[in-house]
Amino acid sequence: MSVNLQKEIPVRDTNISSNSPMEQFHAKSHFWGRLTIWPVILLSISLPLILSFVLGYHPGWNVVLSGFFAYASIVAVVWVLEPLMYYPILGASGTYIGFLTGNIGNMCLPSAAAAQNAIGAQPGTEKGEITATLAIGAASIVNKVLLIPMILGGAILVANIPEHIQQVFPLILPAIFGGVLAQFAIKKPIYGVIALVIGFIINLTALAVYIKMLLCIVLTIGICLLLEQRNGKAQV
Amino acid sequence: MEEAMKLAGSQIVWGIALLILAVVIFQAIKFILLAKKTSKEIGMTNKEVNSALKTGAIAAIGPSFAIIIVAVSLVPFIGEALTLMRIGIIGSAPIESTGASLSANAYGTELGSAGFTAQAFTAVVWTLCIGGIGWLVFVALATKSMDNIQKKIVNRNEKSKQIMGVITTAAIVAAFGNLASAEMVKGFEYIVAALTASITMIAVTALANKSPRMGWLREWSLGIAILVSLVIGYFTI
Numbered sequence: 001m002s003v004n005l006q007k008e009i010p011v012r013d014t015n016i017s018s019n020s021p022m023e024q025f026h027a028k029s030h031f032w033g034r035l036t037i038w039p040v041i042l043l044s045i046s047l048p049l050i051l052s053f054v055l056g057y058h059p060g061w062n063v064v065l066s067g068f069f070a071y072a073s074i075v076a077v078v079w080v081l082e083p084l085m086y087y088p089i090l091g092a093s094g095t096y097i098g099f100l101t102g103n104i105g106n107m108c109l110p111s112a113a114a115a116q117n118a119i120g121a122q123p124g125t126e127k128g129e130i131t132a133t134l135a136i137g138a139a140s141i142v143n144k145v146l147l148i149p150m151i152l153g154g155a156i157l158v159a160n161i162p163e164h165i166q167q168v169f170p171l172i173l174p175a176i177f178g179g180v181l182a183q184f185a186i187k188k189p190i191y192g193v194i195a196l197v198i199g200f201i202i203n204l205t206a207l208a209v210y211i212k213m214l215l216c217i218v219l220t221i222g223i224c225l226l227l228e229q230r231n232g233k234a235q236v
Numbered sequence: 237m238e239e240a241m242k243l244a245g246s247q248i249v250w251g252i253a254l255l256i257l258a259v260v261i262f263q264a265i266k267f268i269l270l271a272k273k274t275s276k277e278i279g280m281t282n283k284e285v286n287s288a289l290k291t292g293a294i295a296a297i298g299p300s301f302a303i304i305i306v307a308v309s310l311v312p313f314i315g316e317a318l319t320l321m322r323i324g325i326i327g328s329a330p331i332e333s334t335g336a337s338l339s340a341n342a343y344g345t346e347l348g349s350a351g352f353t354a355q356a357f358t359a360v361v362w363t364l365c366i367g368g369i370g371w372l373v374f375v376a377l378a379t380k381s382m383d384n385i386q387k388k389i390v391n392r393n394e395k396s397k398q399i400m401g402v403i404t405t406a407a408i409v410a411a412f413g414n415l416a417s418a419e420m421v422k423g424f425e426y427i428v429a430a431l432t433a434s435i436t437m438i439a440v441t442a443l444a445n446k447s448p449r450m451g452w453l454r455e456w457s458l459g460i461a462i463l464v465s466l467v468i469g470y471f472t473i
Contacts, residue, residue: 021277028270030380036263037376040256041369047252047321048362057243059343059359067339067363072370075331079370083378085411088404092383097267099375100260102323105415107299110458113408114295115288117441118454124404126278130271134285135292137268142296143303144261147323150304151316164470171429171469172302172462174419178430179461181412182437184405191406195413203417213414220410221403228402 022126026092033096040100078210085217091129094136101140106173110180111139117183190227195220237350240357244315249361253321291455298462310336313347314360322364332364339363425472433465 052058082104083095089109090098098108113123115135121127185192198219202212243249268289275285307323314322314336322332337347343359345351389396420427440460444453453460 021274025270025274026383029267030383032263032266032270033379034376036259036266037372040259041372041376043252043256043259044365044369044372047249048358048365050248050252051243051358051361055243055248057354057358059355059362063339063343063355063359064362067342067359068366070338070342071335071363071367074334075367076370079374082371083375084382085407087379087382087386088400089408089411092379093267093271095375095379095382097263099371100263103299103303105411106302107296109408109411110299111292111295114455114458115291117457118291119284119287121284121288122401123408124401127280130275130278130280131284131288133267133271134275134288135295137264137271138289138292139296139299140264141261142293143300144257144264146297146300147304147307148257148320151307151311151320151323167473168466168470169302169305171425171466172298172305174416174422174426174430175433175462175465175469176299176302176458177412177416177419178433178465179437179458181409181416181430182434182461183441183457184409184412185434186438186441188405188409191409192413195406195410196417198410199413199415199417200420202414203421209418212418213411216414216417217407217410220413221406224402224406225399 022129025130029093029096033093037096037100077208081210081214085213089123090132090136093129093133097133097136097140101136101143103143106176107139107143108136110176111135113180113183188224191220191224194223194227198223237348237352239354240352241315243354243357244318249315249317249321253317256321287455294455295458298459309333313352314357314364318361318364322368335363335367336360425469428472429465429469432468433461436461436464 048064083099086098086104086109087095090104090112094108094112098104101108112132112135115121115131116123116128119131121131123132181192181196195216199216202216205212207215272285303323307319310319310323310333319332339359339362340347340352340356342363343356345353345356347360386400389400416430420430437457440453440457444450444457
């Protein structure tokens with residue numbers, strides 16, 4: 001079915017021309033990504049403004065600012081770091097859709113990875129990026145479809161799950177992360193070992209959560225690059 | 237508390253929460269359509285596209301359940317609408333709970349206490365809404381620049397392309413190595429859960445590679461890994 005298409009090799013060097021399918025896809029991603037994110041930003045700002053000044057429940061700027069700064073002191077670095085760290089994995093389209101839907105590490109990336117694995121697409125290639133976008137889009141919709149009724153009726157449901165079964169809930173996250181880690185470690189077992197050793201050492205320290213993530217990514221990339229260079233694979 | 241919850245369930249909070257959810261769902265559909273169109277042009281088959289969608293959807297079920305459990309715990313304090321709005325976009329449940337309790341403290345009260353008035357609720361809304369758009373503002377402003385920088389690096393020569401490939405793979409593995417380690421240092425049953433999921437994943441993938449008839453297993457591999465890991469985990473607690 002791709003016989004009549006010239007650009008059938010799914011690697012990035014085909015997108016030098018500004019009219020390649022991937023170029024068009026990126027241009028449309030930037031357009032629709034921003035067109036959807038800005039209204040959400042405006043809607044988010046409008047809610048506290050309405051509660052404060054239309055309905056008259058303003059708690060006072062002192063309270064607003066001290067609450068906000070306490071929160072920002074924890075997360076402000078992450079606002080910039082997360083999009084930068086995840087960009088090489090998500091690509092432009094994945095970044096727009098992943099950050100709007102949220103839960104990137106625990107849902108979007110595992111879904112993208114599972115889909116790439118299922119159809120044998122390499123992350124960082126054209127096929128990999130399209131696959132990730134399809135998977136995160138599907139994940140986002142499934143997530144919302146489950147989330148809405150569960151939040152409305154979920155409190156009752158969760159309260160009715162027997163306590164001995166509720167005990168395993170905290171284990172869902174390590175199970176997701178362990179499974180996805182293995183999925184990648186199959187292709188590059190040594191990368192997995194390096195990441196796990198570094199991650200373990202870093203997580204025994206008391207550093208801030210985002211510093212741990214950054215350190216682990218930077219150190220792992222550094223060591224893997226050195227390793228590949230020594231193996232001569234990164235040299236042409 | 238009663239007054240705060242009445243405000244939390246008011247039409248205006250619901251209205252804005254539902255509008256935001258509508259935009260998020262619209263965006264997901266729009267991007268799926270864009271990717272579908274491009275997939276044909278870069279030579280992906282319909283089967284591959286459907287498999288990608290299906291796998292993404294299945295893989296989201298387990299994580300969604302985990303998200304819902306934490307989200308449900310937020311509902312008694314900040315109401316259904318604000319929970320939906322914050323967890324439905326960008327938010328992650330632990331960060332939202334921290335933000336909510338910090339701003340309640342700034343107002344001089346606690347979440348869920350009698351002193352949690354409509355004003356205290358408004359203070360929480362300020363922090364969660366303005367705090368949550370930090371990511372979105374950066375993404376809206378900087379993604380195009382990141383795209384251009386990456387293209388420049390990638391287009392330079394063959395060697396930098398390969399280096400970019402190593403960086404991408406190493407970054408994903410590192411991200412999940414770190415996330416898994418952060419859970420594993422919490423105790424023995426967490427280590428068992430993570431390792432069981434890893435081993436199950438490797439076994440399922442090996443089985444799927446063995447014959448084309450078992451290929452469908454790939455779409456279910458993450459779900460199977462989570463389920464097996466929880467069953468084993470149940471007996472270690």
